[in-house]
Amino acid sequence: MTNSIIDGKQIAAQVTEKVKKRVEDLKAKGVTPGLAVVLVGNNAASQTYVNNKTKTCEKLGMYSVLIELDEQVSEEELLHKVEQLNNDDKIHGILVQLPLPKQIDEDRVIAAISPKKDVDGFHPESVGKMMIGQQTFLPCTPFGVLKLLEYSGVDVAGKHAVIIGRSNIVGKPMGQLLLQKDATVTYCHSRTKDLHAFTKQADILVVATGRAKMIDGSYIKEGAVVIDVGINRDENNKLCGDVDFASAQEVASKITPVPGGVGPMTIAMLMENTCLAAEITLNN
Numbered sequence: 456m457t458n459s460i461i462d463g464k465q466i467a468a469q470v471t472e473k474v475k476k477r478v479e480d481l482k483a484k485g486v487t488p489g490l491a492v493v494l495v496g497n498n499a500a501s502q503t504y505v506n507n508k509t510k511t512c513e514k515l516g517m518y519s520v521l522i523e524l525d526e527q528v529s530e531e532e533l534l535h536k537v538e539q540l541n542n543d544d545k546i547h548g549i550l551v552q553l554p555l556p557k558q559i560d561e562d563r564v565i566a567a568i569s570p571k572k573d574v575d576g577f578h579p580e581s582v583g584k585m586m587i588g589q590q591t592f593l594p595c596t597p598f599g600v601l602k603l604l605e606y607s608g609v610d611v612a613g614k615h616a617v618i619i620g621r622s623n624i625v626g627k628p629m630g631q632l633l634l635q636k637d638a639t640v641t642y643c644h645s646r647t648k649d650l651h652a653f654t655k656q657a658d659i660l661v662v663a664t665g666r667a668k669m670i671d672g673s674y675i676k677e678g679a680v681v682i683d684v685g686i687n688r689d690e691n692n693k694l695c696g697d698v699d700f701a702s703a704q705e706v707a708s709k710i711t712p713v714p715g716g717v718g719p720m721t722i723a724m725l726m727e728n729t730c731l732a733a734e735i736t737l738n739n
């Protein structure tokens with residue numbers, strides 16, 4: 456198969472270049488887009504993503520604050536913090552890094568974020584609007600995958616898209632967004648019987664399971680487009696996806712690597728959403 460590797464880092468750079476111009480316009484009008492990232496506890500992986508987010512903000516001339524709370528923080532304290540950020544005019548976007556420790560009800564925290572500042576697109580109001588095709592903040596990872604496909608010249612309409620994974624933050628919204636682009640969508644998950652039978656029919660295969668290298672070339676139809684959302688560590692502690700890249704690229708026509716695929720797009724779309732949030736406040 457003559458395949459091409461989808462360069463997520465490069466496409467993310469193109470997306471953020473456009474955001475940078477919008478940030479300059481906003482600043483000329485007296486508004487600096489601001490993002491608050493709330494990190495509870497000191498999970499090493501979360502720390503990396505969170506650092507990427509605040510670094511990218513700075514590069515684009517955006518304002519960013521990182522709020523680090525103790526692993527033991529109470530739900531009440533966290534909700535109080537979110538409320539402060541909701542009322543802070545310098546902050547246009549709020550992201551509470553997931554997962555949260557077990558004493559905290561994630562649904563309550565997400566629901567407490569003002570939908571106007573919900574740049575993750577996880578609030579029930581945002582999810583509902585997305586479902587019915589109304590303008591809203593789209594969740595960054597699936598939104599980033601749509602952009603990757605668009606920039607790579609993959610036409611989604613009429614294609615069979617198979618999503619492995621049905622989480623609220625990746626799999627579920629991914630299927631909805633592809634459906635809105637006129638794909639025929641199949642969801643697979645841990646209870647799916649005969650996964651092969653479904654994946655082998657996929658023109659576009661999106662893998663978001665959190666299982667290192669579980670999808671090898673044998674699951675993939677010749678010429679399919681393969682999008683690997685997974686971020687895992689392999690036996691040598693090296694970053695790897697949910698797809699076994701070496702065997703998958705033998706059969707795929709286009710494939711995303713890990714790192715350098717979906718991850719950088721997630722960050723780019725977060726920047727775009729934050730910029731959009733600031734533009735909306737300026738126009739209201």
Ligand SMILES: NC(=O)C1=CN([C@@H]2O[C@H](COP(=O)(O)OP(=O)(O)OC[C@H]3O[C@@H](n4cnc5c(N)ncnc54)[C@H](OP(=O)(O)O)[C@@H]3O)[C@@H](O)[C@H]2O)C=CC1
Pocket residue numbers: 596619620621622623624625626643644645646647650663664665666669684685686687697717718721
């Ligand atoms: N690149 C990026 O920007 C991002 C990457 N990620 C990464 O993407 C991956 C998925 O994340 P997330 O959606 O949050 O994970 P979750 O653990 O919330 O969901 C995993 C999904 O995969 C399904 N699944 C698990 N094992 C299998 C299996 N053997 N066969 C079929 N389906 C299976 C589960 O099914 P069931 O529902 O039945 O349990 C579930 O729906 C992780 O590696 C994560 O680190 C996540 C967010 C952003």
Ligand SMILES: Nc1nc(=O)c2c([nH]1)NC[C@@H]1CN(c3ccc(C(=O)N[C@@H](CCC(=O)O)C(=O)O)cc3)C=[N+]21
Pocket residue numbers: 503504507550551552553554575595596686694713714715716717718719721722
């Ligand atoms: N409220 C919330 N919103 C999120 O968007 C969210 C979250 N919680 N919790 C965790 C997941 C994971 N996630 C990633 C973001 C960037 C990379 C990323 O930048 N990856 C790079 C490098 C990764 C590295 O070097 O470790 C790459 O794949 O090339 C990865 C994963 C966002 N998430």
Ligand SMILES: [Mg+2]
Pocket residue numbers: 555556557558559560561
């Ligand atoms: Mg919890």
